Amino acid sequence: MSGARSTTAFRPRRLAAVARKEFIHVLRDPRALGIAIVLPMIMLLIFGYALTMDLDRVPLAVWDQSRTPQSRELVSRFEGSRYFSLVARPDSYREVEASLAGGRTMMAVVIPVEFGRRVASGRTTAVQVLADGSDANTTTLALSYAESVVRGYSQEILVERIRRLTGRPPALPLDLRFRSWFNTDMESRIFIVPGLIAVIMMLITALLTSLTVAREWETGTMEQLVSTPLRGTELILGKLVPYFTIGMLDMLLSVLAGRFLFGVPIRGSLVLLFLVSAIYLVGALSLGILISAKAKTQLLASQFAFVATFLPAFLLSGFMFDIRNMPKALQVLTYLIPARYFVAFLRGLYLKGTGLAQLWPECLLMVLFGALMLLAAIHSFRKRLD
């Protein structure tokens, strides 16, 4: 009989039928459209704007007990710095304490009564800086800004004094010439947006596909499909097609938003960017399908997809926390998180303009991840009810 072979053979037409049906599902399901288009944009906006690690305009309180030209000079230097914004002028320690405790200010500078006199007479003078140390990272950063303001003033006083004694300004022994590469303005947004794209792609795609197989089990349509000649490969690949399209659309939207909304330049090759994204996408989508096929209910599948993709991609990919600062055990674990490679790839390509020459290990591992997940997804579908 001629049909014996064609039953087990792969038929593109059956794949196309599944893909067309899945497109219709997505286009008619407002929930899916929301996850597909609205959620990534919201995430980009929220994280892009809120998740800045830069410290600007630290709210500052100054208690100037000296009220001399010297003390006013110091205060004006704090006012002039873009890192500080003077919001309070307390008149007592009680007020200083209240402003710090109430969170209205993050830092207080206390200038002693004898400040002006001692500076004028060339003696060492203490300036007290009180900081709200709740957030250790931010405080450290703010303290270093304060230190540089104070040191700058202190140095100028010294230079002035020497000039008056010797008649000419002294040459400073060391001159630090600092230049930041890749992110010249040191804006954390430029660092965050590429990583964010990796996290968004992982979450959205896994969330979208996690529902697709589980829904068919829940509504009973899977039983009908199992009774037809449809093959697992045709079903899984057919389901991937529309979500892959949506994923690439999301990628395009994210890249455009990064470029024009956040002004993040892309220094590397656009072709490579989209090629590698496509590979990463196949892996992430397949992971979602795998979860969906195993969970068999939509609720369980979407919850599991969230935990299995978003959390590792967010916390362990190097997007939020530097992998080098993690405990050894966690560092080893991050090698299993595909987002780690995509984050590294995107940052390299966006910020440094690096290509395959430097990033091939990351790309290779993503290809491996994609292939493994795709195979696992296809094999996860058993054409049986038991």
Added chain:
Amino acid sequence: MSLPSAGTSAVTLRDLERKFGEFVAVNRISLEVRQGEIFGFLGPNGAGKSTTIRMLCGLLEPTGGQGTVAGLDIRTQREEIKRHIGYMSQKFSLYDDLTVEENIDFFSGIYSVPRARKEARKAWVLDMANLQDHRRTRTGLLPAGWKQRLSLGCALLHEPRMLFLDEPTSGVDPLTRRAFWDLIYRMASEGVTVFVTTHYMEEAEYCDRLALIYRGELVALGTPAEMKDSLMADQVLCVTTDRSHEALGVAAAVAGVRDAALFGRDIHLMTGDAEALAPRLRRTLEEAGFQVGTVARITPSLEDVFVSLIEARDRAEGAQKEFKV
């Protein structure tokens, strides 16, 4: 191209068995379904009807025994079988968010209906299901009976020679059910073998042949007429009284009555000898103060047959258990 021939049998089962852990859902069933007949698979809920039909359609693997469908082995040629059968599961299983036409197109693609036949088959389904005016309606908005017709149509798109229907009419009203059976007849007249499970007695009467399944076992096999004539060990006496409910207990206690059951306002009594029992029964009931109308032997309905067969089996099993203890 023709189906591989297995004589004239569309389905053959030999000691088919399916266990779920310790539970035996289908216990060594053997039967044969002839080509072109409407074969009814009758039994209460949980008797193993769906499990059997799923094994026949290649959805479940048997844990014992053998079987063929259209001459193909249900253990080793399951994917091949799927090309030659249409299956309608118990649950409505089309896509609610797709239109009528989109559902048809989808299954047409899945069953690889030749492109040249595609439009003709679609027209045939729309015509059969009487949905020509609703081809762009979302399937979810259709009434249950219409959905069922569409399901049937989608299962027939590839013109299978065998149709498996798992409780196709559960949850629809009797008129719709009757209309659905007209479609089944139409398929059968075109030479399609129909294997249908049901727990509705009146549907069983529509079948060419019946198998009664109870607790996973085959209890009886034959045409509806054969079952009524020969399988019934008991005769049935129909009694009408003024207060049937109260009279039931009195009647059941009369010597020679094996079983008594209410059928509407009548009492049906199972007995070995209806002629001898009738006068004694009338006397006993009248002495107890009931007004007795007619006492007559009747031809048993299928329901009588099944109640009788199942209760006989329960009695035998009960006796066996007592004996073992």
